[in-house]
Amino acid sequence: MPEGEYDIEVIAEGFVSQTVTGVDVVGGSTVTQDFELRLLAPCLSADPESLEETLAIGATGTQGLAILNSGTIDADIEIFEVGAGITSTLLSEGFEEGIMPPSGGWETFHRGETTREWTIVDAVTYPDFVYEGDYSAWINYDASNNSDEWLLTPVIDSTIASNLTLNFYAESDTEYPTATMKVWVTDEDGVPLTEEPLWDMVRDESWSDFEYRLVTVDLSDFDEYGAIRVAWQYVGLDGDSFGLDNIEVSGELDVPWLSEDPMAGTCLLYTSPSPRDRPRSRMPSSA
16 A cells, blocks of 8 residues: 555444544554444433332322433334233242241141141252252151142232243152142132142153252133132152242233323434444554
């Protein structure tokens, strides 16, 4: 390249091109010129980052939200309600209080002849019996006396929930099928709402190894039902022990009393420089 003064333009797909003028190239030397390319994309921020308001029954309130686009092109935006098509957690329990039953409305029913009721195991003493954290729920098998031991969640309001799903981690096996773990949905008093359990370990699984596994149970039959509880029933004689951890009940929530205006629009460019990180490109030239 002959020596002289040059205007250099850098173009990269997906980025805004940049031109630097008056770059001097001296004969017999190497010139390095730095470029900062901005991504060809919106860069959105919201002010404030969150909104919170407490209203009395029957009252209304209005709040404003400013959306700033400091990117390089306009952005189409849409506001939607959290829960409208987005899964929300209605209940979660990892037994990290280290007590049985956990606080907050959990209950245990002892209906068997056994003395081996629902209890808690800790990771220090029984590291293989805890899936995550410091504690898990646990029930031991009994080879001599029948078990009929229930663990029930607090009441869950499913009035505005759809696509209800239960997830939990279970440690056991099905090599001793004379006792099993069943999952029920019950009313507030703990009375099952179906004739058959929604999940039965011996009926629905074939587990040869004693280890933790994720179990997913469809609860959608109880969408918008109202007050429900989930219950685990360990029942039978001379089965295998059972560990329970990381329970989650989730669903999609409708919030009929919340409205947004506008729901969608275009966020135009803001003229101040964007603080977003930008890739750097170097353009060497030599005479």
